[in-house]
Amino acid sequence: MRLMDEHYLEHPTEGVKRMRDFLLTLGIRVNHKRVRRLLRLMGLMAIYPRRNLIRLRQAKYIRPYLLRDLQVVRPNQVWAIDITYIPVPRGFLYLTA
Known part of the structure; x- marks a missing residue:
């Protein structure tokens, strides 16, 4: 246990498997x-960086809106x-519709 304590003091971000x-x-x-x-x-317990889901990131590039001048005239044309995501205790789940 002493070795584990000393190693933890040197590397507090390492978890169980690395220990x-x-x-x-x-x-x-x-x-x-x-x-x-x-x-x-x-x-x-290992010290992990906190998740920062609130910080908004700027888009790397602007995506064009491809349906702007399109006239939808038949089924299955568009x-x-x-x-969206649903927060759960271990992260989040994707919900698609």
Whole structure:
């Protein structure tokens, strides 16, 4: 546990799998479940950058509106789709219609 604590202080962004790989390089045979349990017991968890979904990004280029002067006169001449996302605890899901 001391080695894990020292490694965490040097690399706080590394998670369970990299911690397991570090211990394997030292010759300590351990699986990811045990590493996860020990890290939880010590109160350590990887520091990840926060998601920034609010920041609006500017478009790289302007997409032309192709239907501006088009006269729709028959079925199946124009199709459309809408995509949105639904926030869930582990990220988000796409919803298309």
